[in-house]
Amino acid sequence: MKFLRQSLPSIIVIAVVVALWWVTVVVTESVIFPTPGQVVSGTLELARDGTLWEHIGASLFRVGAGFGLAVLFAIPLGLWMGWVHGAFVTLNPLFQILRPISPIAWIPIAILWFGVGDASPIYLIFIASVFPMIVQTTVGVHTIEKRYLRAAENFGVPRGKLFRKVVFPATLPQIIVGMRIGLGVAWLVVVAAEMIALRSGLGYMIIDSRNAGNRYDLVIAGMIIIGLIGLALDGIMRLLENMKSVRWRYVH
Amino acid sequence: MFINTKIQVQNIRKGFPSDDGRLDVIDDLDFTVGDAEFVAIVGPSGCGKTTLMNIMAGFLAPDSGGVHVDGVLRNGADRKGIMITQQGSVFPWLTVRQNLLFGLPDDMPEREQRAREYAELVGLKGFENNYPHELSGGMLKRAEIARALVVKPEILYMDEPFSALDALMSLRMQNELLRILAKERHTVMLITHDVEEAIHLADRILVLSPRPARIQATFHVPFPHPRRVSRPECQELRVAILKELGVTEPV
Secondary structure (H helix, E strand, C coil): CHHHHHHHHHHHHHHHHHHHHHHHHHHHCCCCCCCHHHHHHHHHHHHHHCHHHHHHHHHHHHHHHHHHHHHHHHHHHHHHHHHCHHHHHHHHHHHHHHCCCCHHHHHHHHHHHHCCCCHHHHHHHHHHHHHHHHHHHHHHHHCCCHHHHHHHHHHCCCHHHHHHHHHHHHHHHHHHHHHHHHHHHHHHHHHHHHCCCCCCCHHHHHHHHHHCCCCHHHHHHHHHHHHHHHHHHHHHHHHHHCCHHHHCCCCC | CCCCEEEEEEEEEEEEEECCEEEEEEEEEEEEEECCCEEEEECCCCCCHHHHHHHHHCCCCCCEEEEEECCEECCCCCCCEEEEECCCCCCCCCCHHHHHHHCCCCCCCCHHHHHHHHHHHCCCCCCCCCCHHHCCHHHHHHHHHHHHHCCCCCEEEEECCCCCCCHHHHHHHHHHHHHHHHHCCCEEEEECCCHHHHHHHCCEEEEECCCCECEEEEEECCCCCCCCCCCHHHHHHHHHHHHHCCCCCCC
């Protein structure tokens, strides 16, 4: 009930936007631009013949693989750079130069190196999501409060335990922030990557719908599905923030 | 009364670089603390009390002089003496139980049992699986004390441990501390700006001078526990200490 009352205004805004869209299309008698009704029936059509699920599955697989590899690479590296000052001063400048390069700019090189299969978009997603996660993890280690490190030093625990019980859990909230950012850009990038030279995925679906007979109902269907899945992915990352062992960072 | 010397602070000096050259914080401090003695240090704010405590606990090295514990020159912090500070340092990402287990070796067979015992000792039974952010300020302080005591340290270094608590809770925690110390032998160093707290708890009170810190006066507190700080002798002592600190009260 409370949820309903809270989300009611946003539901109304969305409904108004959809209604305006619908009225505009009808009033201007547009031939190409679809009404919301046409978008829904187009979506149902794709869902029935199964291609929609294939595209969604292909996009999610690429994001899962690229993002997963980035997590496995970025978190240990970020922890190391955060803990060992020499590693930070050596590697940080390189990452600061690579970080602002849009993943889209990597597309030609990705195709050159990995061809036009799944490896290219996976690589692009990796490149897009790895830097924010390295940076956040490093910042997380750097901002561990001194009083906690001092307490750990006081109890004289072995190095492995220090990492397991202090450094990693103290950094975890920042790691999760990095993962949220990383997954967000990963999802942005997969769509862009699939618009080029691929035969599956939501990005491909959008481009293909336009090229094969101006099916703008499917273009918009693809866009809305991308938005909804992006929202769902972010929702999953937000669930991580609710774990009790990281809540301390957010409650004050 | 305290036959064996536990801690010997020998001619320590400490300064820090500052904008205009050098800031001397501690100037030739020299004193001893007996085994199982409770020594309180009071002094004006900014006089270097915390620096002194950090040197004694081994977190800071003095510029010259040294601290000997059981006759051995201190070189870095260790679990023989555990520090408790005003801010506290209970790990917020671990539950109370996990915090208590932190300092105990993983292969210690009775560690769970020991953690339970100390949670109970400080009155946190039933809260072992709570996270620190679910506890009140007083309970958090109890958790910190339990985490220190569970490793059976010989020395407790307490730097304004109860200052962040309200007056009532601070008094309650002082009584709790006395109750625990009556059960377990510990040497305690306490830094406080609260003269009554020092009289309530300590066997001996050192008054430090303004920076650079020197020992300006030493007071013995010979009264048996439990002490009532409102007793005339305690009040006389309080007036004398405050006078050393440059505060005179209208009579």
